Amino acid sequence: MAFEKVDPKVDFATQEREVLGFWERTKAFEKLREINKGKPKWSFLDGPITANNPMGVHHAWGRTYKDIYQRYHAAMGREQRYQNGFDCQGLWIEVEVEREHGFKTKKDIEKYGIDRFVEECKDRARQYAAVQTEQSKRLGYWMDWDNSYYTMSDENNYAIWAFLKKCHEKGLIYKGADVMPWCPRCATGISQMEMNEGYREVPHTSVFIKFPLRERPGENLLVWTTTPWTLSSNVAAAVREDMTYVKVKQGDAYYYVGKANFENLRRHPVQDLDPSKLPALLSIQALFKNNGPFEVVDEVEGRSLVDLTFDGPFDMLDGAAEAIPAHRVIAWDEVTESEGTGIVHIAPGCGAEDYQLSKELGLPQIAPLFEDGSFRPEFGFLSGKRVDQVADEIVADLTKRDVLFAKEPYYHRYPHCWRCRDELVYRLVDEWFIHMNWRDQIMESAKQARWIPSWGLERELDWLRHMGDWMVSKKRFWGLALPIWECHECGHFEVIGGWEELKARAVSGWEAFKGHTPHRPWVDAVKIRCAQCGDEGVSRIKDVGNPWLDASIVSLSTMGYFSDREYWEQWFPADFVVESLAGQFRNWFYALLAVSTMMVGRSPFKVLKGHGLVMDDEGKPMHKSEGNAVDFDDAADEIGVDVMRWLYATAAPERNLLFGPKHCDEARREIILPWWNVYAFFSNLARVDDFDPREHAATWQERSLLDRWIVSDLHKLIRVAHESYSGFDVARFCAEARRFIEVLSTWYVRRSRRRFYGQGWPADKRAAYTTLYEVLTTFNRLIAPVVPFMTEKIYQNLVAGQIEDAPSSVHHLPFAEADESLIDESLSEGVAASIRLVSLARSARKESRLKVRQPLAELIVVPGSETERKAVELFQDHFLEELNVKKVTLRDSADDMVTFTVESNMKTIGPKFGRNTAAAREAISQLDGRAVEEAFARGEPVFITIEGNRTPIDPNDVTISRSYGDDWAGAADGKTVVMIDRRLTPELKNEGLARDIVRNVQNLRKEAGLDIADRIRLSLMTESEKLKAAIDKFSEYIRNETLAVEIVARPFAGDPARTDIKIEAETLRIELAKA
RNA sequence: GGGCUCAUAGCUCAGCUGGUAGAGCGCGUCGCUGAUAACGACGAGGUCACAGGUUCGAGUCCUGUUGGGCCCA
DSSP states (O other), rough: OOOOOSSSSOOOHHHHHHHHHHHHHHHHHHOOOOOOOOOBBBOOOOOEEETTTTOHHHHHHHHHHHHHHHHHHHHHHOBOOOOEEEEEOOOOHHHHHHHHTTSSSHHOOOOOHHHHHHHHHHHHHHHHHHHHHHHHTTTTTTOOOGOOEEETHHHHHHHHHHHHHHHHHHOOOEEEEEEEEEEEETTEEOOHHGGEEEEEEEEEEEEEEEEEEESSSEEEEEEESOOOGGGGGGOOEEEEESEEEEEEETEEEEEEEEHHHOOOOOOOOOOOSSSSSSOOOOHHHHHHHSSSOOOEEEEGGGGGTTTTHHHHHTTTTTGGGGGGGGEEEEEEEEOOOOSSOEEEOOTTTTTHHHHHHHHHHTTOOOBOOOOOOOBGGGGGGGTTTTTGOOHHHHHHHHHHHOOEEEEEEEEEEEBOOOTTTBOEEEEEEEEEEEOOOOHHHHHHHHSSSSSSSTHHHHHHHHHHHHHHOOEEEOSSSSSOOOOOOEOOTOOOOEEEEHHHHHHHHHEEHHHHHHHSSSSSSSSOEEEEEEETTOSBBBBEOSEEHHHHHHHHHHHHHHHHTTTTTHHHHHHHSSEEEEEETTTTTTTTHHHHHHHHHHHSOSSSSSSSEEOOHHHHEEEEEETTTTTTOOOHHHHHHHHHHHHHHHHHHSTTTTTTESHHHHHHHHIIIIHHHHHHHHHHHHHHHHHHHTTTTTTTTTGGGGGGHHHHHHHHHHHHHHHHHHHHHTTOOOOHHHHHHHHHHHIIIIIHHHHHHHGGGGOOHHHHHHHHHHHHHHHHHHHHHTTTTSHHHHHHHHIIIIEEEEHHHHSSSGGGSOOOOGGGGGOOOHHHHHHHHHHHHHHHHHHHHHHHHHOTSSSSSEEEOOSSSHHHHHHHHHHHHHHHHTTTEEEEEEOOOOGGGGEEEEEEOHHHHHHHHHHHHHHHHHHHTSSEEEEHHHHHTTTOOEEEEEEEEEEEOOOEEEEEEEEEOOOOEEEEEEEEEEEOOOOHHHHHHHHHHHHHHHHHHHHHHTTTTTOTTTTTTEEEEEEEEEHHHHEEEEEHHHHHHHEEEEEESOOOOOOOEEEEEEEEEEEEEEEEOOO
16 A cells, blocks of 8 residues: 655644544554453552643643553553542532532531532532543543542542551541641641642731730730730740840830840741832831830840739630639740740640640640631620631720730731632641551551652651651541541540441441442431440541542552452552652652551552652743643643653653743654654655565665664664663653654765665665665654654554554554664764764864865865774765765875874873872873874873973873864864865866756756656856856756756746846856746 | 752753763854755853862762752741
């Protein structure tokens, strides 16, 4: 069958869609699985993608790696699971569903119905799982899409139950109280994991408050806070014992303030905002000044204030009653001189550190807020009001009661809910935890795996060493139903390990639950009997699970640990996982390791590879909210996914990657276009010539050196491909592949072009065709895992369309194996040398301003090595053609034409001369190069004298190089010299002119729209004697090159193609017409 | 405040175990010309963030500083 005509200007995105259709029609993926069925297994474990929104381009990075390595191992004949995962449960989905309904609070959801709400969450997860599936297919990601796992599945949820039960059996599950960041809108605690994402710099009303000391009437502590609402729950005030405090008199009152704090210039602690654009902060000293005259009357140590008692700012509120007897000054090392007044207000129910302190010192803990952030009824005028709306009222109240000393807007970094953007507060709550005193075991598991990059392990261990207990509860609706049943009568709790167990334990509610997924609200209907007190109404706690639990279990749940242990053993541990580095050390990597360690005592993966973040053009992180995130579909249509995949594959994995039009275009130009060009060149010629890969095959003996060379380089590349794919370093292969394309295009094809043009099938033409065909089809196979679309297209044309029994897809082929017998290092070096020499000679031409079109008489090469000498001998015609010279001469020396310079080889000079190296180098540079070289040639050493010591140097110590002038243009590189005869004879001159004329005629042919094979009548008209002579002398040459049946010097009748040109200031009119 | 990581040409990045700094893009000049909206050559452009140290010799090793990124507190 004929080769297709290939358009060099192809629309890659459209073509990719065609290929997708082809894969679909031919069930290409299913066939691949069939091919590898029963073969040795290679196990990849997918980290689930959050099924909550369409993919952005940043999702495509990891997915490209996943696909590339799976494709490689498929080509290596490994059976795989190809299971994609979707992360479905959690607050982020709830937030989107809430937004659709316009819900503001949890109460809205309860009113709407938890069941309906949860069903809609499920629907949303399914909906976006479907969207992401389609997008992933568009990316060319070959997965068993009908078999994706969903973390919301019953199987997955019950698997986590089993894990939690096992933890409980070891006594690791506990209910703890803690003060934690809390989002009043979402009415849920925010884990440390989620906190970092929500910091923003905002102003708060900060206040300076007087705490009157009971023992010292008229004297006050001056305290400062940025969260006035927490004053309602004040219990104590902290000072640092070793700090100095000043006692300031103003009017009749005295105030204690840290001395340094008193004097310090203060500024807003902001990073992103420009401090110069914010309202200036006054020093505390200046604040005093504003209030009138003042005087520092004393200095005291902090320890002298400890144990004094004081009146709290809101002692009149019922809710604060418990604190009244407790108000006293305590010592605390965390008090600083750099912030605040040096006296810190302590509210254990409203701050994490305060809470720790209260546990140590036995202070009361006052928790003033409900879940929704409103004040409890016992807080007087604050009751029922939202915490974020009371600052002004509190200030007014404090002012009225003369407790306020000063207030100011204060900008600082403050945590916000990472989803809804509301400000967080700190709130005392009950949560459920897994005790993590078994972290050493997890660390052992982590060490079993290979981490890429290698510092990943240290990073993970660091997290494991320092992490706190794992808070697994969340007071929300959509998520894993924590299988904890807690007895309200006696406080006993139990963890249920699965569906069967729950059924056995149920004393009521089973009918209502039966047939539903183990989610709220259905599972909450089930009551069990308390094993301790016998109460029959024991309910599940209302909390749902931390979403990282959901993804943590997948090395077990998705691979059949609970359902088919034999199958599981074949696939566990995974050979490979790959995810984004950012965040996963404490999220998925951690959770995966922890669960696997608990359940089976080892790491669930053998190799973990991490990659960086995708940034925008300017290096800024992509965020949907910033508007700089790039939609996957748009990018795929715009640039094509092969380009995107190449960009991702070549990037240094552990660094952040910049994504933008410029970088995409670069990726396109560096490989996609050159590769397509070479392919198009071949295919279009093969089509015209009716090339048949079998019929016109050339034997190895018939191949030219150039053919053998490119085949040798190809097999070297195959070697690299195996190393880098199997070592999970595809970027290294891509770099080599790119280099290969470059030499293939700029040397092999360029040098071989004419071999393809002749008529018939002489041996050399067959050799050229056969070789290029082999190279194209093999290389195509090597890069197919990276750019699966264009390689498929090429394969269909070059192989499947030509060879009867060929596999139907390029992705069904086994990976190429390097044939070591075809690798000829010396030949590879030889061609590399000739490329280098030609380049050197070009630079000589360039310096003399002798363009390549102008033929020259002679090229002299003084080879710098045996390789170069052989290269000149073997590839003489390349030198003649590439450089347009009449002959190439090898010489042993051009000494008679050159001057010498001597340079030191520091690698040997250094050890030899030690601290005198610099002097030696200077001395060596002064040597007479020619004399040195002659001495070495005779086998004699050369001496230099440093500080009176005469030291021999030998040939290894120096590099001798040359330079020159006059009739020759030369260039040198190390020992290598090339020289070009710059003298132009009239003959050469005429030939140069003739070539100029030919070139212009060819241009005109093209402009006139003539076919390559069209014959023409040609008219060349000029007044110039020079041009006339050249035309006359080279008329045959001109006729042959331009396919002219005749050359005349008069105008044609009619409407011929015509142009007027200038060659070396002489004018020429060209006319031509089809013969 | 602590850990990890990065800092090399205008831009994006290579530089393995220390031995006189490289590529691609961009820019400039020139060239090639039926692979042609492609391609090649040449050129300009760098105190390798800064400061110390080790060494005959540091982009490379060590310490510190500054500034990015990620994470922890």
